Amino acid sequence: MEAEARYTYVGAGVIVLIAALIGAVVWLKRVGSEQDLQRYTIYFERQRLDGLQVGGDVNMRGIKVGRVDRYALAGDRDAGDQVNRVRVTIRVDRHAPVRTNTVAVVTRNFVTGIAQITLVTPEPPGPPLESAPPGEPYPVIAEGRSDLDEIAGRVGQLGDMAAEVMVNLNRVMAPENREALAQTLKNLRDLTAGLNRRLDRFDRTLESVGRAASEVGRSGDRIAGAAEDAGRRVDALIADAQRSLARIDAAAAAIGAAAESLQLQSQAVAQRVDRSAVAVEDQLAASLAELRASVDSASRALDRLQDPRRALLGPDAATLGPGESLR
Known part of the structure; x- marks a missing residue:
C-alpha cells in the first residue's frame, strides 16, 4: 500500500509539473505575441457588420495583418445620436504601416457571407498612427466608405437626378x-x-x-505648256544676254586699257609741253x-635825227656821254 501511495504522489506531481510547463509555454507565447501586436479601435456608423x-x-492590400479582437455597441440608450455606433477593437501586426489617414472598410465574401475588415491608406500616406485620443485606450482608425457604399450613393444620386429630370420633363x-x-x-x-x-x-x-474646275484644269495644262515654251525662250534669252555681257566685259576691259594708255600718253605730252613752254619762255625773254x-638804239637814232646839227657835229660839250656824270 505504501509503495502504491508513493507512485500515486509521484504521478500527481508529474502531472502538475506537465500542466505548469504547458501553462508557462502558453503564457510565454501569449506574452510574445502580445508584444508583436498593436491594438486599434474603429467606430462604425455607416457600414453594416x-x-x-x-x-x-x-487585411491590408489583400494581406492578412491582424484579427478582430472584440466588438460591441459604443453607446447606450441614453447616448442620443451615438446609438448606431459600434466599437470594434482589432489586433494588428506592429510592423503594419497604419497611418493617420488610414481608414477601415468592411468587405464581404458574397458566397459565404463572412465579413472582414480592410485597412486602406490613400496617397500620400500620413505619419504613423501611434497616439490614442483622450478617453480612448488605443489609437482610433477612422471609418471609410466601401465600394458598395459608393455604388449605393451613386445610385441614389442617379435616382435623384432621374426624379429631377422627370419633374423638368413634366x-x-x-x-x-x-x-x-x-x-x-x-x-x-x-x-x-x-x-x-x-x-x-x-x-x-x-x-x-x-465642270468649271475641269475647264480650269485643261486651261492650266495649256498655260503650263505655254509657260514651258516661254521658259525655254527665256533660257535662250538669258544665254544671249550672258554672251552679250561677256562681250561688254571684254569691251570694257579694252576701253579701260585704252584709257590707261591715253592717260600715260597725255602725261608724256603734258611733260613735253611743259618743257617746250619753258624753252619758249626763255627764248621770248631773250x-x-x-x-x-x-x-x-632806235630811240637814240630818232633823237639824233631830230637834231641834225648834233647828228653831224656830235654832241656839245655840255652833253654827257655814256658813263659820265657832273662834278
Missing part, C-alpha cells in the same frame, strides 16, 4: 409648351423642306463648279631783251 466575427481577418410637356413644341416641329419640317431644295440647287452648283635794246 453582418458576418463579422471575433477572430475575423484584418414642366416641359405642359399644354402651352406642347403647342409651342408642335409649332417648332412644324417649323423644323418647313425648314427641312427648304433645306432640301437648297441642297438640290447646291448640288447643281457643285456640278457647275466641277627776244624781248634784244627787242628792248633795239628799241633803245
